[in-house]
Amino acid sequence: MLNDFTGADKVYIACGYTDLRRGIDGLASIVQQQFQLDPFTNTLFLFCGRRRDRIKALY
DSSP states (O other): OOOOOTTOSEEEEOOSOOOTTOOHHHHHHHHHHHHOOOTTSSEEEEEEOTTSSOEEEEO
8 A cells, every 4th residue: 555655754764674563553662762753743654574575654
């Protein structure tokens, strides 16, 4: 599913792999704890899986 992310003010890409079994709350906690950022702003966060063949977005 593709969405229109043109309204995002910033885009952050998480380096390394992320367990993509995490839900929206798990990804939001990563943003808060590891990056010290607010996941509820108008920002797009991208996470990559271990095999690097999938990404998960938090917007």
